[in-house]
Amino acid sequence: MSFNVAIDGPAGAGKSTIAKAVARQLEMIYVDTGAMYRAMALYMLREKVPLQDVEGIVRKCQYADITLRYEDGVQVVLLNGENVNGYIRTEEVGNAASVVSPICEVREKMKRLQQALAAENDCVMDGRDIGTCVLPDARLKIYLTASSRVRARRRYLELEARGERGDLARIQADIEERDYRDMHRENSPLRQAEDAVLVDTSDMTIEEAVETILRLCRQRM
Numbered sequence: 001m002s003f004n005v006a007i008d009g010p011a012g013a014g015k016s017t018i019a020k021a022v023a024r025q026l027e028m029i030y031v032d033t034g035a036m037y038r039a040m041a042l043y044m045l046r047e048k049v050p051l052q053d054v055e056g057i058v059r060k061c062q063y064a065d066i067t068l069r070y071e072d073g074v075q076v077v078l079l080n081g082e083n084v085n086g087y088i089r090t091e092e093v094g095n096a097a098s099v100v101s102p103i104c105e106v107r108e109k110m111k112r113l114q115q116a117l118a119a120e121n122d123c124v125m126d127g128r129d130i131g132t133c134v135l136p137d138a139r140l141k142i143y144l145t146a147s148s149r150v151r152a153r154r155r156y157l158e159l160e161a162r163g164e165r166g167d168l169a170r171i172q173a174d175i176e177e178r179d180y181r182d183m184h185r186e187n188s189p190l191r192q193a194e195d196a197v198l199v200d201t202s203d204m205t206i207e208e209a210v211e212t213i214l215r216l217c218r219q220r221m
């Protein structure tokens with residue numbers, strides 16, 4: 001049986017950076033499930049399916065073949081055979097992903113793929129519903145969070161580093177709105193699994209969070 005670590009939590013808690021570092025240390029693959037939803041969103045944008053057209057999205061999603069491949073430990077997302085890593089990190093695709101990801105048929109399709117990957121490989125998988133829905137039997141479940149204030153500040157500094165200006169209060173309000181949507185949607189809402197360990201990174205460095213999770217992994221190996 002493979003050793004799987006599930007990491008869930010809200011946007012901006014540091015999930016992907018931390019999950020990637022944990023996976024590297026443990027020589028496991030890192031499965032970024034958000035990237036899969038982003039690839040699905042990219043497909044809908046390219047096919048010009050209006051995002052309010054749920055039926056259209058349900059109909060079209062069966063034609064989007066999304067798979068993951070690993071090249072030198074780096075996850076490559078393939079959309080109908082094309083490497084789309086370079087197209088999925090934009091605001092537009094992120095926003096579209098938050099519209100397509102609550103749709104039941106989309107989630108079912110992604111869940112099957114995620115479960116197959118986890119059955120075949122030891123992996124660290126991050127997302128919103130990994131511990132609660134996708135891998136209910138994961139050996140370790142982490143709920144990674146940080147206060148909305150801290151997450152907003154991190155995002156603000158990221159923008160600043162790219163030479164862009166942000167409005168801290170606005171960013172925090174957006175984060176809180178997105179949390180509310182993620183936690184109150186009908187399908188697979190974001191919540192801490194009962195058997196998940198809560199890791200609050202508000203006052204931690206990345207290294208401290210990685211160390212905390214590695215310690216928990218080693219206890220369960």
Ligand code: DC
Pocket residue numbers: 011033034035037038094097098099101102126127128129130
């Ligand atoms: O983590 P991210 O920003 O790359 O995620 C993109 C979108 O996909 C975001 O709106 C949340 C959603 N998502 C989800 O619903 N379930 C997951 N397991 C991962 C991401």
